[in-house]
Amino acid sequence: MEKEKNTSRANQTRSKSERPKVWVPPSSLDAPPAPDGFRYRWIRAESVGFQDTKNITGRLREGYELVRAEEVENAADYPVLDEGKYKGVIGVGGLLLAKVPNEIAKQRQDYMTRRHEDRSDAVENDLMKEQDQRMPINVERQSRVSFGGTKKSYKISRDNNQFPTID
Numbered sequence: 276m277e278k279e280k281n282t283s284r285a286n287q288t289r290s291k292s293e294r295p296k297v298w299v300p301p302s303s304l305d306a307p308p309a310p311d312g313f314r315y316r317w318i319r320a321e322s323v324g325f326q327d328t329k330n331i332t333g334r335l336r337e338g339y340e341l342v343r344a345e346e347v348e349n350a351a352d353y354p355v356l357d358e359g360k361y362k363g364v365i366g367v368g369g370l371l372l373a374k375v376p377n378e379i380a381k382q383r384q385d386y387m388t389r390r391h392e393d394r395s396d397a398v399e400n401d402l403m404k405e406q407d408q409r410m411p412i413n414v415e416r417q418s419r420v421s422f423g424g425t426k427k428s429y430k431i432s433r434d435n436n437q438f439p440t441i442d
Contacts, residue, residue, distance in 0.1 A: 303354075303367055307347045313374040315342065320361065321369040331371070337383065339373040 309315045318334045319327050335341075341364045344350040354367040365372040406412045 304370070305353070306365075306372055307349070307353060309374060312377055314377060314380050315372055315374050317370040318373050319369060320366065320371045334373060337375070338379040339375045342372040342374050 304317055306315045306317070316339070318339065319330050321327055341361065343363050344353070344355040344365055345363070347353065347365065350365075353365050353372075356362055356364050356366045356371075361371060402412060
């Protein structure tokens, strides 16, 4: 009679580090990983059947470059335009894949943030101009967070061109 080798249950089950796969709906805007130093963005080439040349030329002037299928590994996994002005570029549904250097993307983000803050300050200052002593305007902004448990409130205030603080 031959002795059977006893193996532990841990060896019979699948790897402990393997997680069960979760289904996610497919996205038509999946993009390949961007090369080092770049970010990928989808930019609008057409809307409702009309070419949006103003958007494309504006983005190209900002430093974006269209991504061609030859530049990407596994190009067959991504939709490539077969005809027209943008033949050979990765694109889907009126959108084209473009890359932009990280430095330019960061500078653009900083510019847009400053622009938004300037506009918010202008609206606030314009409102304060209309204020009357008899009826002062209070520009205190508050938001409350309640998610079960206790109620907490946060007050955001600006002090003379300083950054917003949370009290």
